Amino acid sequence: MLFPASITLLLLAALLTPLAVRVFRTAAGWMLALLPVGLFAAFLTHSGAVANGGAVTWIRPWAPSLDLTLAFRLDGLSLLFALLITGIGALIIVYAGGYVDDARKRGRLLSFLFLFMAAMLGVVLADNLLLLFVFWEMTSIASFLLIGFYNEKEEARRSALQALLVTGLGGLALLAGFILLASIGGTSSISALLAGDHVAGNADLYVPTLLLILLGAFTKSAQVPFHFWLPGAMAAPAPVSAYLHSATMVKAGVYLLARLTPVLGGTVEWHYLLTLAGGATMVVGALLAGPQTDLKRLLAYSTVSALGMLVMLLGIGTELAVKAAMVFLVVHSLYKGALFMVAGAVDKATGMRDVRVLRGLQRLMPMTAVAAMLAALSMTGFPPLLGFIGKELMYEAKMQAPAASDFLLVAGVLANAVNIAVALITGIWPFTGTRAQAPEGSIRSGPALWVGALILGLGGLLLGLFPSLMGNVLIEPAARSVRAEQVDVSLALWHGINPVFLLSVLTVILGVLLFRLRGHMRRFAEWLQVPAVLLPAKLYDRFVDALPATAARLIAYVQTGYLRSYLFVILSAFVLLAVATVFPLREWPAVSATGTLPPAAVVVVLLIGTATVAVIASQTRLVAVTAIGLVGLGIALLYAMYSAPDLAITQILVETLTVVILLFVIRQLPHFKLLSSKKTQLRDAVIALLSGATMTLFALKAADMQLEHAISSFFGENSLVEAYGRNVVNVILVDFRAMDTLGEVTVLAVAAIGVYAMMKMRNGKKEEAR
């Protein structure tokens, strides 16, 4: 019950947050953070069971015919992520509450953050591919809303759209991949796929499945060549960058890869694709970080690099590599979340983010400085922080990689050296020395702005000193989920002086050197940025620019704007398709079988016929509309005669409203004139007669057909028994086929919005013309 409840509670929080902000005012962040703190504790209580190899599940059917169930499952991997999401989430909520001054905006930001938290929790808890996909898309939408939070800025809107398009495209591929995977495994239940011994690697469709799923994971986790949206996402407020674009959402792709490793992994394709993409991302991220001078951008590109490392480790896939990936996941979430929060606090206090100018901030914001240094030291991999353990494990995994270990090591050392330089530039340098210039604006660094970063920084220190705290409880069960076998995890801070330690020392020396020569590094990295690295972003721009023009051309071709041409197309398509369907049936309906009409019906039919002639012959629109209304009412009468009262009422109401609406519209049209040539009139007459004849034929044929199992008898028999209703038509609408009705009502909504927008735009244009 915990899983659906946790997600529902978070969604409710998203709805009620604006209200909470009004009640609690500036304390809203602190109060609202209680929810994720509670969830964190609740998840923690399950850690014992999960560590012993158990898994907590909750299953309810959703749409069984689609193999879609509301299935949630908590195992080692899910637990690790769930704790990160709720734990860091709580700190971010506090931080966001203090970060945004405007009360209305604060409510909106917190609301979106809760929405995202619910979606992300859904992704890691879902035990059904389709359900996971639903939450996956929810994270994309939440991310769009959050990146575009400052929607008055053009850059924010552009970046939000870019992130949505890139991850949305990946999402589509992912859905296709999931469907293929479900068809290979015969189920869309993830735990069943993991438990089954059908290794997808042997399936015929393995390669397309893998490629599609990787496309989804790579776009989400900003792997080359889809890395470019992540730095753009830095247009979001700092709490968002700290939460979504470093600690959690971008790791959804990593989660997916880890989750599906037992099913999809272990093949040559898996190994090479992941190692290559991850390695390339690691290097490109480091390369792009080089020339940056903006605090947030530096951190963003180093995040790209870190995501590359994670994917690469999963690609190597050995026990050691998976272990390293899980540890580094925690390490990175802790220090990157903290550094982004620090960056936001610095930006707020000084009004700038240029690392060339920021200096001596430790006097201004001492607590933030402590947090920043702790996080930065963990990022450099300095003992005794957790980052040290992470880096040692990573080097060890690369050394023992089955292939190309030398290459991986060199790339790893280089990327890590750049990361160390970034850590020194962003976390240490601004908080040492003396201030070069007085900061502008007000300085209000309340505890909300540093408490989160400090907790994350201290967490890195604590877990570094006592690595066994999480080794057995979190890392081992998580690694076990990925490897699908027993994994021995005993984390230790000190392994003695060995090749791995020497590599660490070398990296630190290189990193410090890069930091000292950072002016040169910037120029060098700028020179190194060959077009190939920047190409994907340029291609994206060109694609997006070309899209509206192409769409406009297509629309100009398809949508003429003339009602008569639409009618022409619709009716002729109907005639052609209907004839093509009925013709092969050969047997034409026997007209005589319809029996004789009662005299009243004859009168009504004559009325309809006369009215139809009147419509055609009328010289004014008013007469035509009235006559059309008459036709409709005649049909309603027929319905009533043949005992279909619901249809009759509906028809009367629709006719009435149509006539009313037409009357309003007619008054704005120019005078009625006959502009069509004789030829067009003839063509239209033929189309009209043909479609009328086809419809008649269809109706007769339908009455003539003897189906073996008439569905109407099912509805008739079960209406009262199962749905407690005697009116079968209504029961079908609201119960048996309620999903169709819901779809239809949605169509109504879309149509209404369309009409509304069209009329408003027309009015707007008119205003301009005046």
Added chain:
Amino acid sequence: MNSLILQITARYLAPVILMASLVLLFRGHNYPGGGFIGGLLAASAFSLHALASGSEKAQRLLRVDPRSLLATGLLLAAVSTLPALLSGETWFTGQWMTVPLPLLGDFPLGTPLLFDVGVYVAVIGFTLTIVFVLTARDTEEDIR
């Protein structure tokens, strides 16, 4: 359009039509009627008012933006499909309980009714969104 007869008729007819629409909505499960029909009828009450006294007055009578009605109706219909999940049944499965009413005996009450109310509200919202946007232009030009 300024017809005194129509205005007076509309003033007395509109409440009656609205009541009738509610009756149609609630009896729909057993007799001809239902949310769609009821919604159309309710919308026609306001359309009649718009026809007689102008859309401004009809909009004031409605008090809420018809677009909000549309959204509310959709939400109600969608929410009514969820209780089934809580009781472990397939999404959309109707959930029923029997409410003992004085005089009337046991009265079955279920989520399909909520669904139908959603349809009712959404149909009103849909129709009136279109009617008002069309008539608003009309009155604007009449004034000019």
